[in-house]
Amino acid sequence: MRHVMSTAAQRKVMTVGSVCDVLAAEVLCGDDRTLSAELQGVGAADLMSDVLALSKPGMLLLTGLVSVQVVRTAIVAELCGVVFVRGKMPSQEIIALAREARLPILRTEHTLFEAAGLLYGALPCG
Numbered sequence: 307m308r309h310v311m312s313t314a315a316q317r318k319v320m321t322v323g324s325v326c327d328v329l330a331a332e333v334l335c336g337d338d339r340t341l342s343a344e345l346q347g348v349g350a351a352d353l354m355s356d357v358l359a360l361s362k363p364g365m366l367l368l369t370g371l372v373s374v375q376v377v378r379t380a381i382v383a384e385l386c387g388v389v390f391v392r393g394k395m396p397s398q399e400i401i402a403l404a405r406e407a408r409l410p411i412l413r414t415e416h417t418l419f420e421a422a423g424l425l426y427g428a429l430p431c432g
Contacts, residue, residue, distance in 0.1 A: 318430035319344045322366065322387040322410045328428045329414040329421055331389060335401050336410030343386045343410075348429070350422045354379040361385060368421050372396050377403045377411075387411070391418045 323341035326333060333341065346364030351357050352371045361367070363384035369376055372394045380388050387410035390396060394413060396404075404411045414421055 320425075320429055321345065322412075324428075325366065325387075325389065325425065326412060328424050329389065329412070329416055331412040331414040334396065334411040334413055335404045336387070336412075337408070340387070340408050340410045345386060345429075348422070348425050350418050352418075357383055357385075366425075368418055368425075370394060370418050372400070374400050374403060376400070377407065377409060380404075380409055381407050385409070389414055389421060391416055391421050 321341065322336065322343050322345065325331060345366050347362055348366045348368065349357065349361055350368040352369055354375055357367060357379050361383045364386050367380060367385050367388045368391055369388065370391050372390055376388055377400055390411070390413040393415045396411065401411060416424065
């Protein structure tokens with residue numbers, strides 16, 4: 307009889323926290339629970355209408371738009387976190403709203419294109 311590993315044991319997962327390693331990102335807001343959330347996908351957009359139309363719950367958003375509307379959109383769309391690209395620093399108002407909503411906020415020096423490519427390369431296949 308051969309031993310078969312369970313599907314959960316076989317598959318590798320990427321969490322919001324592991325994104326920090328891939329993107330050399332700084333955590334601006336988040337705790338152990340929210341940073342350990344498993345990504346259900348990654349999307350890149352600056353138009354929040356696209357995020358609302360095309361995202362799935364549990365998705366991580368990469369964006370260059372630094373606005374309180376990004377956090378509000380992430381809350382409505384039930385995203386697992388937001389990464390601001392190009393080293394953009396959100397205001398304290400944005401960070402406070404994210405903290406209140408328990409939404410992890412990261413920032414990276416990478417461009418939107420670079421960040422998307424790095425995460426695509428790091429995401430487990432299958």
